[in-house]
Structures are given as structure tokens and as C-alpha cells.
Amino acid sequence: MITEWPGKQPAWCPGCGNFSILKTLDRVIDESGIDRSRLVLVSGIGQAAKLPHYTRANVFNGLHGRALPAATGIKLANHKLEVVITSGDGDMYGEGGNHLIHAIRRNIGVKVFVHNNQVYGLTKGQASPTSDPGFVTKIQTQGVILQALNPLALAIVEDCSFVARTFAGAPDHMRKMMAEALKHTGGFALVDILQPCVSFNTVNTHKWYRERVRPVGDSHDPLDRGRALELAFRWGEEIPIGIIYRGKRPSFESRLPALAAKTLCEQFAGA
Amino acid sequence: MDLCIRIAGEAGQGVQTTGNLLVEAFASAGLHVFATQSYMSRIRGGLNWFDVRIADRELLSGREKSDLLVALHSDALHALRGEAADGGLVLFDGEAEGDALSVPFSKTAKELTGATQAANTVAAGTVFALLGYDLDLLCDYLAVLFKKKGKEVIESNVRCARRGAELAGERAGTVKAPKSGTAPKDVHNGSEAVGLAAATAGVKFVASYPMTPSTGVFTFLAGVADTYGIVVEQAEDEIAAINMICGAAYAGVPAMTTTSGGGFALMCEGLSLAGMLELPAFIMLSQRPGPATGLPTRTGQEDLRFAIHAGHGEFPRALFAPGTPAQAYELTRRALETAHKFQTPVIFLIDQFLADLQTGTPALDATYRPIDRHVVADPAPDYVRYAVTKDGVSPRALPGSGPFVVCDSDEHTEDGHITEDLGVRVALQDKRMAKLNGLRAEAMPPEPHGPEGAGTLLVAWGSTYGPCREAVDILNAGGGSVAMAHFAQVWPLNAESARPIIERAGTKRVVVVEGNGGGQFASMLREAGVLDDCECLPKYDGMPFTGEWIAERIGR
Numbered sequence: 001m002i003t004e005w006p007g008k009q010p011a012w013c014p015g016c017g018n019f020s021i022l023k024t025l026d027r028v029i030d031e032s033g034i035d036r037s038r039l040v041l042v043s044g045i046g047q048a049a050k051l052p053h054y055t056r057a058n059v060f061n062g063l064h065g066r067a068l069p070a071a072t073g074i075k076l077a078n079h080k081l082e083v084v085i086t087s088g089d090g091d092m093y094g095e096g097g098n099h100l101i102h103a104i105r106r107n108i109g110v111k112v113f114v115h116n117n118q119v120y121g122l123t124k125g126q127a128s129p130t131s132d133p134g135f136v137t138k139i140q141t142q143g144v145i146l147q148a149l150n151p152l153a154l155a156i157v158e159d160c161s162f163v164a165r166t167f168a169g170a171p172d173h174m175r176k177m178m179a180e181a182l183k184h185t186g187g188f189a190l191v192d193i194l195q196p197c198v199s200f201n202t203v204n205t206h207k208w209y210r211e212r213v214r215p216v217g218d219s220h221d222p223l224d225r226g227r228a229l230e231l232a233f234r235w236g237e238e239i240p241i242g243i244i245y246r247g248k249r250p251s252f253e254s255r256l257p258a259l260a261a262k263t264l265c266e267q268f269a270g271a
Numbered sequence: 272m273d274l275c276i277r278i279a280g281e282a283g284q285g286v287q288t289t290g291n292l293l294v295e296a297f298a299s300a301g302l303h304v305f306a307t308q309s310y311m312s313r314i315r316g317g318l319n320w321f322d323v324r325i326a327d328r329e330l331l332s333g334r335e336k337s338d339l340l341v342a343l344h345s346d347a348l349h350a351l352r353g354e355a356a357d358g359g360l361v362l363f364d365g366e367a368e369g370d371a372l373s374v375p376f377s378k379t380a381k382e383l384t385g386a387t388q389a390a391n392t393v394a395a396g397t398v399f400a401l402l403g404y405d406l407d408l409l410c411d412y413l414a415v416l417f418k419k420k421g422k423e424v425i426e427s428n429v430r431c432a433r434r435g436a437e438l439a440g441e442r443a444g445t446v447k448a449p450k451s452g453t454a455p456k457d458v459h460n461g462s463e464a465v466g467l468a469a470a471t472a473g474v475k476f477v478a479s480y481p482m483t484p485s486t487g488v489f490t491f492l493a494g495v496a497d498t499y500g501i502v503v504e505q506a507e508d509e510i511a512a513i514n515m516i517c518g519a520a521y522a523g524v525p526a527m528t529t530t531s532g533g534g535f536a537l538m539c540e541g542l543s544l545a546g547m548l549e550l551p552a553f554i555m556l557s558q559r560p561g562p563a564t565g566l567p568t569r570t571g572q573e574d575l576r577f578a579i580h581a582g583h584g585e586f587p588r589a590l591f592a593p594g595t596p597a598q599a600y601e602l603t604r605r606a607l608e609t610a611h612k613f614q615t616p617v618i619f620l621i622d623q624f625l626a627d628l629q630t631g632t633p634a635l636d637a638t639y640r641p642i643d644r645h646v647v648a649d650p651a652p653d654y655v656r657y658a659v660t661k662d663g664v665s666p667r668a669l670p671g672s673g674p675f676v677v678c679d680s681d682e683h684t685e686d687g688h689i690t691e692d693l694g695v696r697v698a699l700q701d702k703r704m705a706k707l708n709g710l711r712a713e714a715m716p717p718e719p720h721g722p723e724g725a726g727t728l729l730v731a732w733g734s735t736y737g738p739c740r741e742a743v744d745i746l747n748a749g750g751g752s753v754a755m756a757h758f759a760q761v762w763p764l765n766a767e768s769a770r771p772i773i774e775r776a777g778t779k780r781v782v783v784v785e786g787n788g789g790g791q792f793a794s795m796l797r798e799a800g801v802l803d804d805c806e807c808l809p810k811y812d813g814m815p816f817t818g819e820w821i822a823e824r825i826g827r
Contacts (some may be wrong), residue, residue: 037675059688060521061689062517066514078670264476
């Protein structure tokens with residue numbers, strides 16, 4: 001009988017971008033002064049969704065694609081909790097795509113960090129919604145025919161309250177983006193984190209991203225929706241990273257009269 | 272004395288308004304009232320009808336045939352005149368046809384108000400006059416109904432009701448009707464009962480996607496959200512709805528969703544999640560006939576087996592199925608308590624018949640009385656969410672209360688973290704399934720009705736309660752020997768407590784009466800060892816059972 005099962009260590013491949021994301025997130029949480037006992041990390045399924053298990057926080061690791069509705073329920077039940085989602089491109093943009101569309105409309109105050117490596121990792125190398133056309137896999141044997149999903153443009157068109165992109169290979173930049181997202185109080189925040197997959201994506205490698213990412217300059221005004229959309233459409237030779245867009249709608253929870261004075265949790269007990 | 276009034280017309284003609292008007296006015300007169308609705312899945316046109324049955328004794332079911340048919344449209348007249356009782360009266364808002372009497376409801380309304388909208392008030396006036404009731408009762412209720420619309424609207428409706436009464440002419444008071452009595456004056460439908468019980472028990476979060484016939488509960492809760500402090504959210508789909516309530520339940524508030532068969536099908540993965548995460552998710556499943564879209568506005572009890580087996584993998588759950596609005600109120604609370612005590616999903620099975628039926632009900636308590644969430648207030652620093660215990664129930668703490676509360680849809684260790692340790696797997700699965708023992712021990716035994724030692728025993732579950740009880744009374748009044756047993760909890764079944772009640776009748780003939788074609792509950796009872804052999808009386812035509820319908824088939 002086997003008595004020693006491996007499990008305490010991250011189940012990621014050596015060299016995976018997830019290590020850098022985990023390390024940076026941990027640092028940002030500590031630097032931001034968030035009380036970890038009031039932090040809930042929510043995830044679905046996939047390699048990125050395992051992240052909450054490798055740090056110290058409350059964890060709701062739910063179903064594939066369903067991190068957003070679960071996080072929405074958590075935030076509405078107790079809006080004093082800090083709710084952060086760690087998800088992958090398959091989890092958030094594929095299986096959970098419908099929830100993403102509506103969570104942005106709702107502008108619920110949760111922070112979403114998408115580890116976007118343009119490929120399915122845990123199921124071993126199929127195309128993801130963000131795989132570039134032509135990307136060849138064991139399923140998409142002739143190369144991907146579908147248009148890639150543009151998560152930033154989608155979010156901007158929906159007037160998302162915070163839209164940023166960063167790169168797992170640029171930890172300082174990533175740290176700034178995560179910190180800004182955590183600081184954001186105006187509702188939904190989407191941070192798309194470009195991340196190499198060392199096992200299944202031999203096209204969009206660390207080098208490929210590093211040669212293309214360009215921080216948006218100080219001259220970019222994230223309140224300028226037209227310019228933000230223009231940046232969101234840039235992909236290929238040059239990929240802008242930084243805070244791309246900020247919407248100005250109030251958060252969903254701030255508009256609910258039932259939550260004006262107390263959390264639902266507090267109200268249940270008549271506190 | 273027992274009278275069935277059927278108001279019929281196209282959708283949009285005010286069939287429901289007229290029905291409601293009569294129901295409330297009759298109830299305010301202290302009459303026993305039982306009203307059912309039959310409507311099509313459309314907003315205009317088609318054929319809808321509203322049955323208002325009144326009596327001087329308790330009513331538990333509708334009737335097959337009408338004593339008084341009020342047809343507001345020629346299609347309604349042609350479709351339903353054959354369903355009028357012998358000697359029954361038929362009124363038609365059009366040219367006289369055969370034995371149907373022409374009564375110009377619309378024309379009268381137009382003369383008095385300039386529009387035909389108030390034809391239903393004219394019709395209500397005519398009905399009141401035919402039955403010989405005091406018209407002031409109807410006028411008093413019109414004043415309540417149109418209070419918000421102002422004095423002018425009230426006065427014009429009262430004029431319509433009075434002119435309607437005059438239209439009865441010589442026939443006024445000629446329809447034999449029950450005398451006013453002392454029946455409960457509060458009228459409730461099943462949806463209101465579930466909604467009010469949930470709100471008073473402390474449900475703080477509701478996420479649903481609208482779907483007939485579950486929308487009534489959703490709507491009711493939205494209406495009382497401000498009063499009770501509830502967040503009611505229309506989710507983008509049923510998958511979102513169930514996952515939202517799982518999140519809210521994890522964070523600590525009683526949370527529920529409302530749906531029907533197709534929506535529940537989408538919730539299955541989330542239901543399984545609630546089982547794995549040991550969350551007190553409360554799912555109100557209002558049934559309608561399937562498969563697929565089926566008959567959206569009709570009734571059935573086809574989702575019993577589905578609800579019991581829904582969700583992949585094995586996990587404990589409880590299913591309640593109330594028989595009346597009053598019982599729906601009591602059991603909603605009990606179901607929520609059960610979900611929290613055992614930290615597991617509970618499914619509440621009603622159907623279109625129970626959701627929409629209206630009947631006089633003793634006043635339902637509207638005071639806020641939150642249930643016990645069974646939460647550890649001050650968890651120790653070494654707290655773990657899924658501690659293995661003998662009864663399978665682990666101390667439940669909430670995130671934000673101190674130590675980390677970790678949960679995972681993957682198999683997990685006692686502290687909630689992902690594991691593939693197969694020894695832990697077996698220990699945790701055993702822990703979860705151990706809760707089934709507690710649930711089974713607490714399972715409600717069936718409620719008996721009728722004489723001991725009866726020759727025939729009817730077995731009912733859920734909304735079939737009322738029609739079965741009336742069938743028992745009809746059959747026994749005709750010299751039969753019939754009793755019944757009603758299951759208001761259909762899972763888990765406890766043979767030890769249920770079997771003596773089934774055998775109490777000492778009966779040779781057991782007939783399971785249920786609204787599906789496959790004898791679902793009958794097979795479950797046999798499987799659980801509650802009974803050995805039985806007959807089935809199935810129904811899957813989309814219409815509710817009535818006492819008459821059952822009695823006719825049992826008595827054959």
C-alpha cells in the first residue's frame with residue numbers, strides 16, 4: 001500500500017510561468033497589507049487554478065469555468081472579503097466565457113488574474129480560446145482555424161472598470177499590475193498575464209513574449225476608451241502591456257441597497 | 272355544497288385577473304376556496320382558464336367539470352363547453368350559441384369605461400349575482416385591489432361590477448352556492464409559501480434564471496428583498512446561479528436558487544460541487560413535464576428520480592416534496608435547517624400545480640426567525656474544514672473568522688487541500704456519505720389519512736396529497752374502504768419508520784398515485800424496502816390530479 005503520496009509541492013512543470021506568478025502574487029499580497037484571513041482565492045480548474053493551494057489564504061477551488069459565479073456569491077454574501085480569482089485562459093475565456101461577459105456587465109468587485117498561455121496545459125496541449133490561428137495541436141491537426149478571443153477588447157467594449165495586461169517574465173511589471181488591481185475599488189478588475197507554457201506551447205515561448213511586450217508609456221490615459229481599444233487590438237510584432245483601460249461605473253455591490261450598511265452575513269445574524 | 276367556476280379566454284383577456292378577483296372576494300366571505308390555473312406558453316391568444324372552486328368544507332383539489340363556465344372568447348367556449356357539468360351554466364361574451372347564454376361583458380365595460388379592459392370586473396359582478404352573494408363583498412375587494420390606482424379607477428370598477436350583477440337579471444341567486452362561512456381568509460399559492468418561509472428562515476441570497484413554473488418563488492423573493500434584506504440576483508444562466516449560491520453558502524449565508532427541470536439539468540455539476548464542498552445549497556425545483564422543453568406551463572412529477580440521482584459521483588442529499596401551500600411553508604424551513612445541519616444540498620420539489628394553486632391558508636408567520644446555521648463562531652488556529660467525524664458532519668467555520676477555510680472540488684485532505692492520496696480519498700468519501708445515516712434517521716415518515724384496515728391504500732408524494740385525500744373521502748362516502756399515506760420527504764427513505772404506516776392499513780391493495788408515467792416513486796419504495804408489491808396510477812398529460820379523477824379510476 002502506498003502511504004506517501006506526493007502533493008504538498010506545486011504540480012507544475014519545472015520552468016512554468018506559474019511559479020513566477022505565485023511568487024509575485026504572494027509578495028503583492030504582503031506588500032498591500034491585505035489581511036490574509038479576509039482574503040479568498042477563488043479558482044476553477046486547470047494548472048493556474050491550483051495556485052490557491054500553494055499559498056496562505058481562504059480557498060474556494062470550484063468547478064472548471066465557474067470561478068466567477070462562485071466569487072460573485074462570496075463577494076455578495078460578505079463584501080468585506082477580498083476576493084481574487086486565479087484562472088487560466090481555458091477556464092476563464094473558454095469554459096467560463098459566458099460568466100466573464102456578465103461579470104463585467106455586473107461590475108462585481110472581484111479581481112481576476114488570468115494566466116494566459118494560449119494553450120490547454122492540464123489536458124495536454126489542445127488549443128485554447130487565445131491560441132493564434134494556425135497553432136497546430138493533436139486536435140487542431142491542420143492548425144487553429146478559429147479567430148483568437150481578444151479578452152482585453154472584449155472587456156473594454158463592455159466598459160470593464162479595470163483592464164490590464166502583463167507578462168509573467170517581467171515580475172516587476174506584473175507586481176505593479178497586480179498591486180494596482182488589488183487597490184482598485186471600482187468593481188471588476190481583469191489582469192491578463194501572458195505566460196509561457198514550457199510543455200505544450202513551443203510557439204509562444206518566453207523569448208517570443210519577451211521580444212514583443214512593450215509597456216504602455218505614461219502618455220497613455222487609461223480613461224481614453226478609443227485609444228485603449230486601439231492598444232487592445234495590437235498583437236503580433238508588438239504587444240502592449242500595462243493598465244490599458246479604466247471604466248468609471250460604480251461596483252455592483254455598492255449599488256445594492258441591501259448591502260449599504262452591513263454585509264449579508266452580518267445581517268443574517270441580526271448584527 | 273361545492274361549486275366550480277371556470278373563467279376561460281385568451282391570454283391577455285384578464286382571465287387571471289377575474290379569477291383572482293373571485294378568489295379574494297370569496298375568501299373574504301369566509302368560503303373555502305381552491306383555485307387552479309391552466310395556461311399556455313404564450314403572452315397573447317391561445318386558451319387559458321382559471322378554476323375557482325368554492326365550498327362550505329375544506330377543499331384540497333380542483334374539479335374536472337365546471338358548474339359555471341364564463342367564456343370570454345369563442346375558442347374558449349368551443350374547447351370547454353364539453354367540460355361543463357350536467358345542468359351547468361355557460362355564459363359567453365358574444366352571440367348566444369346553443370345552450371350558452373350571451374352576456375355582453377365587453378360591450379358593457381366599453382359602455383361604462385370606454386374600453387373593454389374591465390370586462391372581467393363585469394363578469395365577476397355577474398357571477399356574484401348568479402350565486403346570490405352580497406355584491407358589497409366584491410366591491411370592497413375592488414377597493415383594496417385598485418387602491419394604488421386611485422378613487423376614479425375604484426369607482427369605475429364598482430360601476431362595472433354592479434352593472435354586471437344587473438346582467439344576471441332573473442337568474443340572480445338561482446345558482447346553488449355554498450353559504451358564507453369561517454374558512455381562513457388568507458389566500459396563498461405554493462410559490463408565496465415557499466418564498467415567505469425562505470425569507471423568514473434567513474435566506475439572504477437568491478440567484479436564479481427565470482423558468483416557468485419556478486419563477487413565482489423568484490418573483491416573490493424579489494418583492495420582499497427590501498423588507499428582509501435579501502440580495503436577489505438574476506444570473507446569466509442556471510450554471511451561474513448554482514455556483515453563485517455555492518459561493519454565498521461558503522461565505523456564510525443561507526442561499527437558494529429556483530428552477531425547473533431544464534435549468535436543474537444545467538445545475539447538476541454545481542449540485543455535485545455542493546456535495547463535495549459540503550455546502551448547504553437549497554434548490555427549489557418546480558416540475559413541469561419533459562423531456563426537453565416539454566410542456567412549459569403544465570404540471571408533472573417527472574423529475575423525482577432525476578433529482579435523486581442528479582450530479583456525478585456519490586454524495587448525500589435530502590429531497591422534500593410538500594403537499595399543500597401550508598406544508599410548503601413548514602417544509603421550506605425544515606429543508607433549510609436540514610441543509611445546514613448536515614452541510615449538504617437539499618432539493619425542494621414542487622410543481623406547477625402546487626406553485627400556482629391558491630387556497631385559503633391559516634396566516635403564515637412573516638416574522639424573521641433565522642435558522643441555526645451550525646457555524647463555529649471562534650474556530651481554533653489549527654481549524655480544518657473537513658475534520659473526519661463519526662457522523663460525517665465537520666465543524667463549519669466561515670472565511671474571515673480567523674483560520675483559513677479551504678475547500679476544493681478535487682478530492683481533498685481534512686484541511687481542504689487538493690490530494691490524490693487514495694487513503695485520504697476513502698476516508699473523506701466515507702465521512703461525507705456517513706451523513707446519509709443522520710439524514711435517514713431524521714427522514715419524515717409518511718402521513719396517514721383514512722381508516723385503519725382499509726382495503727385499498729393510496730400512496731402519494733408531493734402535490735398529489737390533496738387530490739388523493741379527496742379521492743379517499745369520495746370513495747369512502749360511496750361505501751369504499753380506502754386510506755392513504757403521503758410522503759412529504761422523498762429522500763432518503765427510511766423503511767423502518769415508513770413501513771409500519773404503509774402496513775397500518777392492513778391492506779391487500781396498494782396504489783401509488785404519481786404524476787409520471789414510469790412509476791418512479793413506486794420503484795423507489797420497493798427499492799428501499801418500504802413496500803413489496805403495488806399498482807401504479809400514472810398521469811403525464813400535464814394536467815393536475817383531481818380527487819374525482821383518482822376516485823373514478825380506483826373505484827372501477
